[in-house]
Amino acid sequence: MTETTEDRHPVKVACTLLVTLILAVAAALRLHDLDRTSLWYDEAVSWSQSNGSLSALLASVATDNYPPLHNIILWLTIPIIGDGETALRLPSVLLGLLAIWLSYLVGKMLGGRITGLLAAALLAISPFHIWYSTEARMYALLAACGLGYLLSTLKVLQTPSTRWFTLLATSGALFLYSHVYALLTFAAVGTLCACLTLQDLVLTGQFRRSNAFRACLAMAISTVAFLPWLILLAIRARSVAEAGFWIAYPDLVFVKNMAFSITGSLILFWILAGLGVACLLPSTFFKRTSMRHRKGDQRAFSICLAYTLGPVILAYLYSILVQPILFDRYLIAAWPGLLLLAAAGAHRLSPRFAPIALFVAALILTFPELKFTLTQKVRPDWRGIAQAYLSERAPKDQLYLYKGFTAPALDYYLRMPGSFVAVEKVEELASPPFSSAPDNRWLLVVHSNAQETAVAKQIFGAEESEPFARTFGWGASGLSLFQNSTRTTDAPELKKKQIDR
Numbered sequence: 087m088t089e090t091t092e093d094r095h096p097v098k099v100a101c102t103l104l105v106t107l108i109l110a111v112a113a114a115l116r117l118h119d120l121d122r123t124s125l126w127y128d129e130a131v132s133w134s135q136s137n138g139s140l141s142a143l144l145a146s147v148a149t150d151n152y153p154p155l156h157n158i159i160l161w162l163t164i165p166i167i168g169d170g171e172t173a174l175r176l177p178s179v180l181l182g183l184l185a186i187w188l189s190y191l192v193g194k195m196l197g198g199r200i201t202g203l204l205a206a207a208l209l210a211i212s213p214f215h216i217w218y219s220t221e222a223r224m225y226a227l228l229a230a231c232g233l234g235y236l237l238s239t240l241k242v243l244q245t246p247s248t249r250w251f252t253l254l255a256t257s258g259a260l261f262l263y264s265h266v267y268a269l270l271t272f273a274a275v276g277t278l279c280a281c282l283t284l285q286d287l288v289l290t291g292q293f294r295r296s297n298a299f300r301a302c303l304a305m306a307i308s309t310v311a312f313l314p315w316l317i318l319l320a321i322r323a324r325s326v327a328e329a330g331f332w333i334a335y336p337d338l339v340f341v342k343n344m345a346f347s348i349t350g351s352l353i354l355f356w357i358l359a360g361l362g363v364a365c366l367l368p369s370t371f372f373k374r375t376s377m378r379h380r381k382g383d384q385r386a387f388s389i390c391l392a393y394t395l396g397p398v399i400l401a402y403l404y405s406i407l408v409q410p411i412l413f414d415r416y417l418i419a420a421w422p423g424l425l426l427l428a429a430a431g432a433h434r435l436s437p438r439f440a441p442i443a444l445f446v447a448a449l450i451l452t453f454p455e456l457k458f459t460l461t462q463k464v465r466p467d468w469r470g471i472a473q474a475y476l477s478e479r480a481p482k483d484q485l486y487l488y489k490g491f492t493a494p495a496l497d498y499y500l501r502m503p504g505s506f507v508a509v510e511k512v513e514e515l516a517s518p519p520f521s522s523a524p525d526n527r528w529l530l531v532v533h534s535n536a537q538e539t540a541v542a543k544q545i546f547g548a549e550e551s552e553p554f555a556r557t558f559g560w561g562a563s564g565l566s567l568f569q570n571s572t573r574t575t576d577a578p579e580l581k582k583k584q585i586d587r
Contacts, residue, residue, distance in 0.1 A: 109186060130498045136160035151322055190203060234253075251300060255304040350456065361432050397420050483527070529543075
């Protein structure tokens with residue numbers, strides 16, 4: 087291909103500087119006040135599962151609902167940088183930055199450097215992506231691995247080589263090992279590549295000339311590498327289906343709220359969707375279009391569309407036909423796909439003005455959500471409730487935790503083995519050892535509805551009393567700490583302060 091204006095050296099330098107600036111701004115947004123919120127239950131589970139031997143890690147994750155790649159990353163980093171709140175979240179920050187850089191590379195393939203810069207900039211200021219790039223969970227990893235998989239797929243389809251074939255097989259395996267939702271994306275993109283292979287077979291009469299066939303082979307290698315864990319997930323899926331899942335049915339209100347949660351603005355969502363459609367229109371719809379689009383590679387846009395819509399459609403169908411699984415944070419890999427299509431569409435409409443207009447519109451429309459995410463959005467405050475308990479506990483005091491599945495969060499902040507007893511069912515509070523416990527007792531009620539909280543308080547003997555401390559947490563109870571002791575507190579001011587939080 088002949089050299090274009092955007093490939094000249096000054097343009098390369100300018101684009102490199104802009105990418106660096108975008109990454110610097112993205113890093114500042116994600117690193118700022120990284121420990122502002124305490125770890126919540128899911129993050130504490132990641133810490134608990136990754137804080138021992140590798141064999142124990144794999145055994146623990148095997149009983150959960152996701153693959154182990156993020157836990158392995160934490161297992162590798164904890165001995166080096168520690169397990170503080172910032173240290174546990176730092177790998178997610180770095181993976182979030184990697185996703186932004188990969189968005190630039192994919193965008194450059196789809197529509198040139200301007201498209202890549204716009205897609206990277208939109209992802210850099212996305213409140214949704216910022217939030218999950220500051221959480222010690224696998225969501226930033228899912229987005230980064232997904233974009234690596236998308237980039238490698240496009241490269242194999244465009245200019246196949248041993249290098250990109252290997253990278254596709256590798257990135258595909260890493261993607262699958264990052265989160266179970268990668269299976270949905272993999273199925274959508276893989277199916278499209280299989281259809282393109284059949285199309286090539288019709289046109290050429292043989293498989294070996296088909297780049298899509300090479301992509302399918304690389305994905306097959308990824309699937310074989312993931313097969314051991316796929317079997318474990320299939321076994322887990324059966325037990326989850328029997329026990330039920332916590333995600334709500336995706337009715338219209340649910341879907342609308344999810345669209346807002348991901349984009350930060352419903353108006354922006356429709357703008358992005360419209361531009362994404364424009365990206366897929368034939369070049370004849372545009373009076374002026376670049377050589378890149380006249381030559382066009384509709385296969386690349388089709389792959390990006392399958393990458394973006396595949397997990398959404400498949401998860402929605404599964405949710406309405408079998409069991410609800412559609413949830414906003416699970417779609418974090420698909421979100422950059424929509425930004426890429428919208429960026430390419432804006433570039434097609436007006437290469438000079440539309441990209442700038444889209445970025446400004448996105449910044450204005452999502453600024454309230456961006457400000458809220460950076461300064462006010464909270465996670466359940468396990469740090470605050472643990473500090474309240476530690477400020478008043480005596481050496482012989484006994485703490486009971488209801489509900490017991492949240493024990494990793496309390497373990498993380500108390501750091502005292504055997505410092506509490508976890509209770510799964512409220513009826514257990516009326517039986518030994520609770521009923522025969524000493525007078526100096528504490529009860530922490532978490533993630534419970536009003537009825538459960540009332541029963542727990544009654545058994546504990548605190549039905550008429552206010553909690554010693556209460557901090558934010560889901561459910562009517564929040565995180566509520568009750569004290570049943572013959573001694574009076576020496577810190578009434580602390581008590582009032584904690585209850586008001």
